[in-house]
Amino acid sequence: MSERDQQTRQDDELAARLAELREVTPPPSLVPRVMQRIAEPAPVTLWTWLRRPRRFELRLSPLALGGLAVAGLLLVGLLARAPHPGPLVSGRPTAAAAHEPEVVLVRFVLVTPGAHQVALAGDFNGWDPGHTLLENADGRGTFAANLWLPRGAHEYMFVVDGQWVPDPSAPARVPDGFGRTNSRLWL
């Protein structure tokens, strides 16, 4: 037998002996412990925290949402003060449009779940409750409309299913002279 054959035979014998070590019974606790471990919440590292998908749910009362709406409205107003390229004022040419837009895009929002129709009436549309209807934006009572308004102070009210109601989060309210209050904003 050559030296190579002898080594091959020795290798085969050794492999056969080592194969006997394969017969191992894992402890019965292994599977339940693994399952217990993976059921436990993993330790949170910064990286896993950053990578973890998450779902946000924002619940706000109508009052708070109204507040946000007004804040957004003011923000839009402030942003609109900056010089805008054409599209913001296009279609509404004014004498001063080339320098400073005199109209501002304003988004009105009122959250009133259960309402069927919400309109906006103000000095900018002749207080006509049939002129500016708000869209039920989310189908769950968040009514909204975007309007171009001239700069300056404006008074307005929402008309919810025929009932005149002030904006609960308007920056200011002023008497209307008829025993009620109008909402007021400045642009």
Added chain:
Amino acid sequence: MTGDASVALPIESATLGSGAIRPDEEQVLINRCLAGDAEAFRPLVQRYQRVTFSVALRMLGSRADAEDVAQQAFADAYAALDRFHGDGRKRAFYSWLLRIAINRAKDVLKSKKWTEQPLSADAEGGEAMFAHDPGSPEAHAGQAEDRRRLQAALLTLPPKYREVLVLKDVEGLAYEEIRPILRLSIPALKIRVIRARARMRAALEEAHR
């Protein structure tokens, strides 16, 4: 000796069978895990618990440490399932899991520097007697002694030789299967196996003197 010494399993469930889960079913189970169904991981743990524990045991020589490593390997695999890409490869999850187990076992070896420590004596102490084994008590004693000698010799080898012998000769994996686990080319693997066997024979002879 551990408390599970009396547990007997039929040999079919103690070795890596092919009938329990088909490879495509493994991917389905993995997808279910990724969708949040942790219980879908159980069949995978059941299927691979023996080989994972066996590899860890032969690398470390201690049943307690082997169980810890096997647990950790499964937990790590579960946590990283979103990074597992089987791509339809045969036994892809098996290879991936064994790679994790080997790495965890080597971490333990590094942390404890076991290569310089006296050999652990409990590797064979907890071995189950298989229900189908018809051997006499004397034959059992002889086999157990031979296993102890083999395990002791295995533990004297450097980890890089130990791991290749565990995968090739103990578990009987093909070179093609070992390649992704150890990330070595097949020629490099063959050379390492030759050297590992030579070291193993030398260790056995040394112990026999």
